Amino acid sequence: MKNGQATIKDIARELKISFSTVSRALKDYPGISEETKRKVKEMAIKLNYRPNAIALSLRKNRSFNIAVIVPEVVHFFFSTVISGIEEIAKKRGYNVILTQTNEKLDKEKSSIEAMLSNQIDGFLISYSKETTEFSHFENIIDQGFPIIFFDRIPDIPNSINVKVDDFEGAYNAVSHLISQGYENIAHLTGPKNLKISQERERGYREALANHGMPIREEMILECPMGTNEEGKRLALSMLDQLNPRPDAFFANNDMAAVGVMMACRDSGYRIPEEIGIVGFSNWQFCTMLEPGLTSVSQPGIQMGKKATELLLDIIEKKVELDTIPNSITLNTELFIRKSSMRLHKKS
Amino acid sequence: MKNGQATIKDIARELKISFSTVSRALKDYPGISEETKRKVKEMAIKLNYRPNAIALSLRKNRSFNIAVIVPEVVHFFFSTVISGIEEIAKKRGYNVILTQTNEKLDKEKSSIEAMLSNQIDGFLISYSKETTEFSHFENIIDQGFPIIFFDRIPDIPNSINVKVDDFEGAYNAVSHLISQGYENIAHLTGPKNLKISQERERGYREALANHGMPIREEMILECPMGTNEEGKRLALSMLDQLNPRPDAFFANNDMAAVGVMMACRDSGYRIPEEIGIVGFSNWQFCTMLEPGLTSVSQPGIQMGKKATELLLDIIEKKVELDTIPNSITLNTELFIRKSSMRLHKKS
């Protein structure tokens, strides 16, 4: 029976000793005789004793739970981050409480509220697309809760962040397209309020500028939802209306890039000969498409691991707060596949 | 400050009343004057009071946490189930504690151990590929913990399960291939110890048998990892060695089916004219491939929701244990796309 779970008191009663002695014996405190320790441990096994983590939490004011708040679970990138988080958390004895906001601000706020009652030891957050104002985060920071933001970084002074170098990733991607001889490179951006979108767009612009190429504003369209339907629709409209038409697309994410591929297929353009495509995230399916989709990798697992290690170090006060780097930036890598290889054809 | 969190005692001290009165006032117990209730609630807001869920858990012997144990988080199907679980759990005031086993039995066991100390209210489990023996589950069932298994169902008497009709899904998929005129249909199975793999294989066999077609054992190969590399390798070997060669493949999962597509592309077979392909799960990327991959959908979100509703009903004793259906079976749906449309060509 669940409620028949043995406690420290049961062990004490069986052995006719006080429960403080039992507690100390189980923890190998000094000042308890070997004999007693042995007997206590044997009885613990016999009664199938398990320490009650809830009672411990109450006593220690620590729950060994960390909250993870992500926009969506069904999302390749976030699921890799979650995987990295879970791995480190478990290794260090913490539980991961998972919540998703479905990109909704009010869900984000209510999740945080709920977690605050739960004596969470810390937060790992990637905020929603709707979030443009960060006071709900600042409140909990002020209350002394450790928070680490990953991927989507808020504009909060001294927030602790783990992200990838979006600018560099985008810069490299566009530079690669230029080196392949594409001359009218379009960009499908992410939601404008997300820093990652801004940074990727900045990378796009600087790559063009540094290679002496003109920046045409009509070649830059916002693709806020980042679905393939949206990407397809926008790509079709650009191919249809712009003159000269784009001969390459750099998309803010892989889904949108797939949309572009579909648009090209539908309008009869050959990839990569007539149109080159590069995505962002390097999702699993990049290698499964035909042609393979060139993409900028985001090291999700590593991001999850780093963020969690940092958070737990802070929680366990292993690091002085003023020695914490307030931002860890991970490197991206450009995986070049057929979708952008106009010059040297490989798979 | 985190440890400066106001408690019920702080409110009591401020108002110079006892903390039991505060507790009752906050909960709108009868027998507390309106005047007192008002003052208490005002003070609660003023002090930014939040009930301590840990203390409540200890008192009530309920944590409002449920444990979710899955083989992998970075997996389209499981991530959809998790999403459904999270949605219902949050709606009903529960937290989701997420653990992944990475398909390892020892991780599965240690996760369960860890959860048992955590006063979890119940479990939602899909076990690992390595798990062939279920005593670690039976132990916790015997201890009175509610468990619901989803997708991967153990061979335990009276276990409560939520699954899809794998047999029917496979039967329909293979029948569809037959109706398209394919005559040598191969099957890449999943790990033989998983019931889902067995059921899908059974569906394959019965579909052939019921249509009066021979079953050739050499056309059935185990694809235990379910990766596209593995699928590709096995498909290539079958295409190379069997006579007559397979003219269609029914794969246990979509990744393996993609591997088959790659194999066909590499060996110059046209899809669907020369070889038809059907996968299982209907992952996102099925629509993004060219040709689109026909696949049997598994309603992951719905599975997560159903399983969670059932679990919470049991936890909250809303249902009598003997009235619980010990198995809920959800329907699959065959999404027919180009990869298997030899007769009536559509997208």
Added chain:
DNA sequence: AATTTGTTTGCAATCGTTTGCATTGTATTT
């Protein structure tokens, strides 16, 4: 005025554990 009734509030135990301090018992020193 004494008794009953009802309203409002407080006391104290409880959940399972940790831990500072006090107590007991035994061995050692003088």
Added chain:
DNA sequence: AAATACAATGCAAACGATTGCAAACAAATT
């Protein structure tokens, strides 16, 4: 034999909340 030291154990408070029961007080009834 008395004093001291030390090892081993127990007591009780604490963590933050809930809740059965008792107490206090006021109002209503006799």
